[in-house]
Amino acid sequence: MGTNELLPGTLEMLILKTLSGGPNHGYGIAQHIHAASAGALKAGEGSLYPALQRLLVNGWVQAEWGISENNRKARVYKLTPAGRKRLAEERRQFDAMILAIGRVMEA
């Protein structure tokens, strides 16, 4: 299972993107990032939870206790309107960054 290190600051964006598809719990978020990147990215729990706390602090996500799909108790995160705006913002910045890096690499 080869994993790549994430670019700094991109984990938040990935979490926000994951939650934009619907509320999810920590395990679900980690699984989704792993699966959606076809196993290329792995959000380690050591960085996942601090990142989630940062998003909570900034009010971009909300959390409440709920039940997971296989009937376990889980804390479910939900995107807030501010979070949705933030995602769009990060997306824009990320695209600009990738574009810029691409140009440099192809120059």
Place this chain on the structure above:
Amino acid sequence: MRFWNKVRARFGRAAENDLAEEMRLHRQMIEDSLRAQGLSSAEARHKAALEFGPMAIAQEDSRAEWSYAWLESLWADVRYALRTLARDRTFAATAVLTLAAGLALATAAFTLFNAYVLRPFAVADPASLYEVRWLGKDRWVGMHTWRDYEDIRARKDIFSAVHASRGVFVMGVDRHWQGKMVTGNYFRMLGAHMALGRSIEERDAQAPLGDHVIVISHGAWKSVFQLDPGVLGKKVALRGRSFEIIGVAAREFAGLDGSPPDFWAPITMHGAFRKDELAVEVIGRLRDGVTRPQAEAALGALASRGQAGMRAGLGSRATVVAFSPMMIFVFAPVALALALVLATCCANVANILLARGLSRQREIGVRLSLGAGRARLVRQLLTEACVIATAAAALGLLLAHLLLTGGQAVFFATAAPEFARLVRLHSLELDYRVFLFALGAALIAAVGAALTPALQSTRRDTALAMRGEFSTAFRSSRLRDTMVVVQVVVSAVLLVCGALLFRRAAVFQAVDTGIDARGVVNVSAGEQGAVLSAAMRARPDVESVAGASRAIWFGRLQQTMVIPSGQANPRVSGYHRVSPDYFRLFHIRLRSGRAFTEEEARSGAPVAIVSEATARAFWPGEDPIGKTIVPSPVRERHLDALPNTGRLQVIGVAADVVHGWVFEGRDRTCVYLPVDESKAGQLFIRFRTGEQAGVHRLRQWISERLPDFEGDSISMNTVLDVQIYPFRAAAWIGWMLGLVAMALSVSGMYGVMSYLVNQRSKEIGIRVALGASPRGVVALVMRRSFWLAAAGVAVGAMLAGGAINLLLWWSAEIGVLRWDGVALVSGAAAAGIVALLAALGPSLRAARVDPNTVLRAD
């Protein structure tokens, strides 16, 4: 938003548990999925744990997102500071006490300054209140006619409100009443609140039917009526009339005067209190948008109406003492002395902190090598200083409070009781300004004191620090030497000033006035002289009675111009009109000739008696009896013209006495003229019972027989006490400051030398090991102390000389002080000797340094 999210999360303990629970569940989900892939329970748990990583660290990192890191480390710093201070109690106590002592002095002084200069009167919008005065070339008039008041009040375009008032002093048998007669709008205009009843209103002060009502102050309510809630409606007898109490002013309301009144009465009661013409002080509230110069210009016509050339001037009545350059000038020497004391305290605390920073060098070195940031270390040392400052500020406030209450108690206990009974002080409570001042001063002091040591003790080479070896780089630091010198300088200056004032006060106290005033009471009899003098002469407890046209010891003798016979030019001379018995009553000896006769006094005969000094000045070497003096016209304003009675024949020579200020000594010239006792104005009565009982009996008699009598009575010795008291008080304050400064310089010298000995113990050990004698070691330390003390004494003596000159210049107007070489030399020498004595302890300790111990330490 962010902030509240943090606070919510931080203070909900649940958040913490949530996080742990969440992570546990997360791991279980991984386990579940692994089991679903066919792993055994144990394998799944193991693998899940591996995959999840260390949970504690994840939790820690997550928590860090929520907290204010700096806040946490600040709290840690404070806790750490408290812990280290608790471990080293002597150090903490010394630092806190030193700083608190300085702060207490500064705070007490600031409280006085605040009460009289900074704190506005407790009235509505005090800043817009101005007193109206007419200013001439060389004089100003503060009392106005009623017509002037009405015309000023009519200027509604300048003032939104104007009131008039006049002070009155009613002397009772035991209790005196200081009063203010006011117009009916006074209380409303000042927005005064009442503790009980109502204030004086327009209907109370309507001429000619004013009511016999008064409002009493909170202070009088407390001291006379013991806060009796049923005081309203009670009657107070003043000047033989009965006044009904209609209200009690709120505690904070003390009027607009330097000395807060005991009662207020309607201005229409003027005739009941005073027989002179009505003249009033006028205070107006300037309208918004009207500037002071505009108002002064607008009132110009009114000012010059009475007398050409006068113009209007407005003086602020927001505070007791108007904040002006003059005021700053007057307070500057005191402020300077206090600043010096406070600076010395700071220097000492800095020294203590510095020495401590050095003794903690190893600890700091270890912390630096473990990767502690320098900023973090400095912050930690500063936190420690702030903890000390906070404690010192609290203690300092307490001490200042004790100092002020103690000082007032001492004042009322040591001042002549008669005098103390006349004094009304403004509240000297420590208000928020004082508190802010103390805290601000403490913080500045502590941070100032801590900053240098903090920077110095962290400016370290890590490698050296680990070994605890940076004393070498430190030795050349001139900072501490400077501090010691400065302390010796400060204590020298203050000791010199203290000695100067003390010696002056001692001189004044020992002055022989030449007037035997024991048992003598002075009463300003005015029109009632005949009645009083006849009644007093008839009493068996009265030994003798005499009269004079002026009270004595209340100011200089009146001066006039005379031409002594045999001289061409007129010269200035003091004069004093006295009754025939004056010399006998005061036991003033007549050197030659005779006293006035009753007949001469009654007819105002052209005769004079001169003092010995006058005789020497006018006719040196000649017999003055039979010489003549011719009154001459005067031009200067401060001189009086004598009525032109022709030549005055000198019939007697009296011994020299002090009639004026004690500090000016015996009269340089004094020509006595005769006056009839009953018309003289002032009466002196010698009681056989002593002055205290005498004053009481006189006042008793007056209150029974002459209830509307206006004059004041006071024992002569009280007058003298009042004259000398300021010097005694100044001398005590001078000594106190000097002693504090001395104590500080002792602790400073001791601290620095102990530190020096500790720091150089290795070197001293080597010297001893190489055969240095104990005497040599003591000399090593004492030599250094000597040079520091000598430098301090030298600079101190120079500055003290400057300070004396400043004091002389400052008090030149009253000419009280003299240049005092003894005070200068003894004060400076005391400072130096004490500093050297302080260094003796550490130097003896240095002599006991055991090379075996110190050289093995590393």
